[in-house]
Structure formats: C-alpha cells, structure tokens
Amino acid sequence: MPEWRMSGAYFKSCNCEPGCPCDFMSPPTYHECEGVLGMKVDEGEFDGASLAGVKWAVAYHWPGPLHEGNGTVKPYFDEAMSQEQIDALGQILTGQAGGAWFEVVSTIVSEVKEPAVVPIDFEVSGKTGTIKIGDGIENQFGPILNPITGDEESVQIHIPGGLEYSEGEGAAEVLRSQTMRSSDEIAFDYSGRHTSLVEHQTFGSHR
Secondary structure, eight states: OOOEEEEEEEEEEESSOSSOGGGGTOOOTTSOEEEEEEEEEEEEEETTEEOTTOEEEEEEEESSOGGGOOEEEEEEEETTSOHHHHHHHHHHHTTTTOOHHHHHHHTTEEEEOOOEEEOEEEEEETTEEEEEETTTEEEEEEOEEOTTTOOEEOOEEEOTTOSSSOSTTOEEEEEEEEEEEEOSSSOEEESSEEEEEEEEEEEETTO
C-alpha cells in the first residue's frame, strides 16, 4: 500500500439544509444526496511524488441515505496536474491507496464516471469560497446569516475520531451555499443549502 498525505482546504457542498444530517447519522434532508466536494492541496506527497498545488473535485449523487449505497460519482482534476498526480489522485479517491474515509466511501459507490481534466478555480478566504470546475460546475458559499440582524453566525461541528473531517477534534465550519449548480453528467441546481469547510484538512494513508 502506498504512503501518502495531503493537506489543504477541503469543502463539501450538498443539497441538504445547513447542518448536514449525514454528520449525525441521519437520512438526507430531501432523501437524495447530491452535490460537489473538493480540495486544494497546499502540501502533500504520494510515494515520494509531490502533490503540492493539486486541485481536485468530485460531483456525487446518491438516490437515498448514503449507507444504502448505489452512489454515482464523477472526479475532476485540474488541468495543471501532471499525469503522475492524476494517477495518484485516482488511486486515492477510489480507496485503492488506503485512507479510511476514501475506503469507506468506495464501498457505497456503484458507478464512477469517466474523470474530467478541466480548469479548477478554487478560491477560499475565511468563511467564503468560490469554486468553478470547468464550464459546468459552480459553487459559492459563505457564512450563515442571522435572519433578523443579518449578522454572521459562527457554526461548527466537531466529530472527534471521525473519518471525514480533519484530525484532532474533527472540526468543520458549517456554511451555506448561495449557489451550487452543475450542468455536467451529474446535474443539479440549488441555493441556500449546506456546505462544510475545513480550512486545514489532512487526509492520508495514516488515518
């Protein structure tokens, strides 16, 4: 099994209401689960090959609660990535390279669509972000606002020992997507839905 590690900003946007029920072992808000997630890697390596600067994303759809399986996913790799980096991320995302989160997700996916190599624009600053994946996917997210005062609210979830969010306390910021749309193979169009953001996420073969 290869040794690998990657650290950077990680987001997951889905069609659930903010406070994703999956984090609480509950069914998705609207039964189906779909959206987009991704990462901008600041530093990392895969068997000695650098992953620094890599940007990747995955569009996904489950027809019901994730634990029931039958998921469909489509990976996206930034056009600036080398073939070596694409091959490494292909192994990671499909669970072939270890890493408990990716191994578990691979068991509930039935179809992996042909990966796309496209420009990925990944801009995150504080609690706001704009993600553009080729010409087909756009996701903009920001803080949850108080409906009366308009003030920004700080909402976090902590899952110590959890598989998805980063090490230690397993903390992620709970945000709201102003826009989450895709006109690609896995298509959707939502606003006002859930986003999880981990500014300093670490995945690896060690966890």
